[in-house]
Amino acid sequence: MPTIHYILKDGTTRSVDAKVGASVMETAIHHNVRGIDAECGGSCSCATCHVYVEEAFVGKLVPPDEMEDELLDGTASERKSNSRLSCQIAVTAELEGLTVRVPETQV
């Protein structure tokens, strides 16, 4: 089980064991990680599961598709080069240690 680290708004880190195949958003919801709202439940409709991915991992992820790319333009917190929607990142064994930072606000 890969470990995912979530850096919360208050600067603390929550580290959780993720199931391979689940999304980074689902993993956060399952472990009650605060700051990932996921209002649409992961259907890539709402941009409320925005995270900043630690630079070292950006290149290991499948790049955003057109829908995600468009939605990232509508996030409540500023879009940066490492912005992703966590519902679109599937956990794989290669993502052991993946670190994402929760933004200031999702809505």
Add this chain to the structure above:
Amino acid sequence: MDKKPPLVVVGASYAGTQLAAAARELGYDSPIVLLGDESHPPYQRPPLSKGLLTGKTAAESLPLRGPDFFQEQGIDLRLGTRAASIDLAAKKVQLEDGTQLDYATLVLATGARCRPLMVSGSDLAGVYQLRTLDDALAVLQAVTSRPKVCAIGGGFIGLEVAAALAATGAEVTVVQSNRRLLARSVSEGMSEYIAQAHLKRGVKLELGHGVRSLRGLDGRVQAVELDDGRLIECDIVVLGIGVVPNDELARQAGISCDNGILVDHLGRTSAPSVLAVGDVANMRLSSVPGVPDSLQRVRLESIQAANDGARAAASLIAGQPQPYSAVPWFWSEQFDLKIQLAGLPATGDEMVARGELSSDRFTLFYLRDGVVAAAHSVNRPAEHMQARKLIAQRVSIPVADLTDPSTDLKALAASQTTKATP
């Protein structure tokens, strides 16, 4: 020991769960009891008519919160529990199992139930409704071998079920008495687009036809009889003819109801210390952006309204009232189409298109007195997000700018002068 009576929340779907969670986030530290009448812990409903039926979403991924959430948050979640009556004077709720609960504040998040089809044969085997996880699992079990499906009702549920089952190989017919699909929610142009989208993808439509009866053999449905006498053969029927608010508890207690429980921008009902949120709440929406002035109240059946209405009510409970003010929005998925709706269109709005409808990527904007009041997008999630901001800011944009695909809506939202909020 804490002797203060708890906050009692009746109903544990989106609104009830969000209310309890938001109250805790805002620092409310008295006991909370959350009552759910289903056996499942709170779960996501949108995938029930979409991904769950196509196999894209597994039932295990549906819980709204992690398994420890309620305990961690000091929320006493009681499943399989129904409230029987409310005693407003004594501030007590009587449960069906005989238990009595005192409450400091009572929140009714009792939701809605499927409207029954009142024709002969609607009790035949093979006739399904779709509201709960158990409903959806029953449909899923029934559609294993490319059945003929008749969806009665051309609203979001009927169309989503039609699309999901057609995508898995079923032969689907949608029957609706209204000539227009989604007539309650979208403009005529959008209705026509959706109809064409379904026809193109192999769904048959019988619009403008009521259902006279359901016909069966040996207790199982075999056909839907239309009002012109024609029979639509089918193995299963899925009903999607709207919902009825579960406002009986409130009515019996003498709380003001009219198509749901009447509440203000903070979820307050006519009774002191009783709030209502979610599908059962008929909310006062005056001065909410994207809502026409003619519509003083509405019962919004959406995740967004449940969440935002619950947040507003929780803010009152936590002593930091923040009235509901969010632009209504919701979404649907049908085949490869992500349909997103922001604001509520009204008769007389000017409708303009950004993008070609035939491309399956466009946004219809609705202008009210020149101000962006609503937008319906297909496969244009960024435009939907921008539209929500434009609607919230009551932005006035020249039609030529709005319909020009090269106009940067984000920049427009940031720069345009806004109309003063009344």
